[in-house]
Amino acid sequence: TVFEATCTAPVNIAVVKYWGKRDTSLILPTNSSLSVTLSQDQLHSKTTIRASADFTSDRLWLNGIEESIEKNKRLVACLRETRALRRTQIEDKDPSAPKISNLAIHICSENNFPTAAGLASSASGYACLVYTLSKLFELPLDASDLSIVARQGSGSACRSLFGGFVAWEMGTKEDGSDSKAVQIAPETHWPDLQAMICVVSDEKKGTSSTEGMQLTVKTSALLQHRIKEVVPKRMEDMIAAIHNKDFPKFAELTMQDSNQFHAVCLDTYPPIFYMNDISRAIIRIITEYNKDGVKAAYTFDAGPNAVIYAPKDNMAEIYAILSHYFPNAAFDDSMGLLKETALPS
């Protein structure tokens, strides 16, 4: 017999950023974070997993190319955790249940967007892996339980187990059992809010998030201020802004948090630069656009690409303004219209 499951998982873009780990193997963060999950129509990961007594070893294909599993500690951790759950939750309790946890598996995973573009492929990828494993193993767990496993693949992946508005509660326990994702509001809560991804560069980023954030933890005094004095209050304010659908407040907090995340990168020694001249030009354009009232928010992750959040009615205008300044740019309105995908010259 062959056991098989296929699932897809969405990308999420943080509005209160995760940056820093207090435990690098369990992936426990130094602050809570909050993100918006984008619709799966344009961007998603898709994973098929098969388990069979005919397979001799665990194998992995990423976008059609075979990759080593053993070298990938995080993937190994996700497999170990879900197999252990299969045993304790199902096979130990019910002797007639098939012992799938003993079988070798083949994993095929692909993104429908370029991995190199730095568009949170690890978030959707690990969320998808863990969710598909949970279906294969028929685990009786909810999305928050699964987020604890996905977190050990990539921190931001834990937030992609939910749609809508999602908080990753940092937790305080050493074993990480309370460091999990929870839904703040479902995707139906604020249908008027849209996201547009501006692909400024599809080059692979210089410093990975994993390396970058630990250098920040080691060297930045500003990070300590951020995690102690800024983020706790900002999480509360952000949750309130989302519940009230208060776009100006949501936008202000989003832009301030992106700015502070990049300030913390600059405060890292040696400094880390993720934004480039085009990223900074986008900040200036959005700032100018907002001068008589906040109509759009920008945010940048560990790379130069911008994500713009705005009410639906403003999107066409924002698209027109940005494409006026960057006529060759790729703007992928991932919660609505798909735009052209050429890159800026």
Ligand code: DP6
């Ligand atoms: C800037 O989740 O990619 O996108 O846990 O080491 O895999 P690891 O890092 P990762 O970091 C994401 C950082 C960020 C902010 C965010 O998504 O919250």
